Amino acid sequence: MFGNKSHKINILESPVSTISSAGHWFFATRKSIEEYVPGILEKYTFESLIRKAIVWVDSADSISMLLFLILAFLLPAWLAAGLTLLFHYLWYFQKSAFVNISLTPVLSIINNEFIQVLAAGVALSFLGINGMYLALTFGIIFFFLFKLGLLRRFWDKIDQKREGKQLPLNDRVLKMLLIRYSIYEDIAPSEVQKLEEHVQKAVIDFNSRKKKKK
Numbered sequence: 001m002f003g004n005k006s007h008k009i010n011i012l013e014s015p016v017s018t019i020s021s022a023g024h025w026f027f028a029t030r031k032s033i034e035e036y037v038p039g040i041l042e043k044y045t046f047e048s049l050i051r052k053a054i055v056w057v058d059s060a061d062s063i064s065m066l067l068f069l070i071l072a073f074l075l076p077a078w079l080a081a082g083l084t085l086l087f088h089y090l091w092y093f094q095k096s097a098f099v100n101i102s103l104t105p106v107l108s109i110i111n112n113e114f115i116q117v118l119a120a121g122v123a124l125s126f127l128g129i130n131g132m133y134l135a136l137t138f139g140i141i142f143f144f145l146f147k148l149g150l151l152r153r154f155w156d157k158i159d160q161k162r163e164g165k166q167l168p169l170n171d172r173v174l175k176m177l178l179i180r181y182s183i184y185e186d187i188a189p190s191e192v193q194k195l196e197e198h199v200q201k202a203v204i205d206f207n208s209r210k211k212k213k214k
Contacts, residue, residue, distance in 0.1 A: 014029075055111060056099055057169075073123075092152060096169070
């Protein structure tokens with residue numbers, strides 16, 4: 001329900017973008033990565049890189065859900081809910097700065113559907129048993145918000161309306177992941193800058209086509 005389903009996610013490519021079967025959109029493509037980060041696809045498949053980026057994208061939902069389930073037992077329900085929303089917002093917009101190769105498997109476990117459903121089921125049951133009904137209500141609301149990725153989509157809408165932003169959020173995560181792997185494999189990370197230029201051009205072209213259709 002929540003989080004990463006990387007093993008089930010299919011990656012669909014077009015000449016100008018990449019989209020997962022779960023709806024994660026990237027303007028970077030296999031061709032752009034091959035051209036602008038030479039040699040990286042000899043070490044890692046294109047699909048695996050996209051799926052690793054998706055792990056970080058989905059982490060906002062999974063970590064926030066676990067955070068609320070902990071805070072609900074420690075703080076008043078309103079405060080726990082407010083801090084959860086604040087964390088989700090900050091993590092979703094700033095997570096690219098924390099992208100780390102060694103943390104990716106850890107997040108993949110946290111994102112795991114079984115882990116998320118088990119944690120939510122146990123914690124929400126205890127909230128109900130202990131008569132913490134307001135916290136239980138917030139927990140159920142967050143469950144569906146994070147399960148469906150509705151909050152992430154809302155933040156994406158806000159991000160799309162910002163003027164002068166460098167890269168879409170998902171491409172920002174992928175760029176940092178490529179930089180980390182470039183350094184790890186001793187491939188010049190400066191080439192990744194060219195990927196950013198490609199994505200910026202793709203975003204401009206995409207938005208221009210949308211305006212013409214209107």
